[in-house]
């Protein structure tokens with residue numbers, strides 16, 4: 001007799017909503033990631049993917065909704081989320097440029113070391129033992145990602161693809177049960193992308209569930225057990241790769257073609273109706289304007305002025321430019337990285353940290369445009 005074990009949820013996000021003033025970046029999103037799963041999160045630029053990640057990791061306090069990790073509701077504090085077992089990487093690489101590769105990974109270990117300030121200053125036996133364990137674990141992770149031979153190199157001297165891998169190793173150093181990857185292949189060449197795919201499978205095989213944002217569709221559909229598509233902050237579709245990639249609404253959303261019931265379609269219809277100025281000769285009624293064509297006829301649609309192109313995201317979408325200050329400015333907290341310890345970088349604002357990181361790490365949203 002065979003017994004099947006039900007998948008146990010690692011992450012459960014329910015009704016997560018994030019508003020910035022009048023803008024609802026994420027609207028009532030539910031998402032579950034089960035143990036042993038790789039889940040993909042896709043959506044056009046500005047769909048709310050990174051904002052959703054920021055809500056999951058406590059960088060933002062969601063306006064509504066809750067996030068649970070293994071059945072426990074998480075407080076929206078980055079360091080507590082990391083301690084609980086969720087680690088993440090960022091869209092823009094955020095390594096400590098002037099630290100070595102090994103030191104960068106050791107930084108990620110801080111939530112797993114119990115030694116306090118006095119222990120560190122006095123360098124007693126407890127501290128030395130903890131330090132040795134951390135080094136051993138960090139080296140093991142560097143072996144895993146194939147960078148052990150560069151442990152003593154400054155991270156700023158690594159090629160781009162290796163910097164991205166190092167970020168993953170640093171996140172894994174906190175021993176997470178769930179890893180969130182924000183565009184891990186951004187700016188990578190096809191070989192590096194394939195290697196990253198293998199790496200994510202290997203991470204999953206080590207018992208870590210993965211939630212990954214990506215714009216590279218081949219990568220995401222190859223990789224994911226399930227894919228959820230966000231459009232204008234709402235979850236439009238969720239299912240297996242086959243289901244999602246064949247869904248006309250997803251295709252339409254990526255092509256900027258409005259469809260019946262699309263998030264924002266009603267508002268668009270109202271605007272168009274108002275613009276028509278009540279002209280009796282106008283051909284398009286609001287309803288017609290909302291559903292002008294099938295997704296399979298994108299060429300005609302992209303020429304019309306009525307298309308609902310998603311606003312292109314720019315760097316202003318990053319926390320640094322938050323019009324409302326999210327949960328990032330408490331003294332002593334790590335605003336930009338839940339896995340960064342109390343280092344000089346860790347006390348920076350997200351903007352400063354990003355500037356710092358960008359000195360040698362130049363990934364950008366623009367760099368990942370499809």
Ligand SMILES: Nc1ncnc2c1ncn2[C@@H]1O[C@H](COP(=O)(O)OP(=O)(O)OP(=O)(O)O)[C@@H](O)[C@H]1O
Pocket residue numbers: 020023025043044045046047048049050051052311312313314316317318319320321322323324365
């Ligand atoms: N801190 C913020 N303050 C105000 N608006 C914000 C903030 N962060 C994000 N937004 C807005 O929320 C919306 C969603 O942005 P977000 O960066 O989450 O989208 P995304 O799906 O990750 O886009 P991309 O694929 O380009 O990274 C955008 O309209 C963006 O401008």
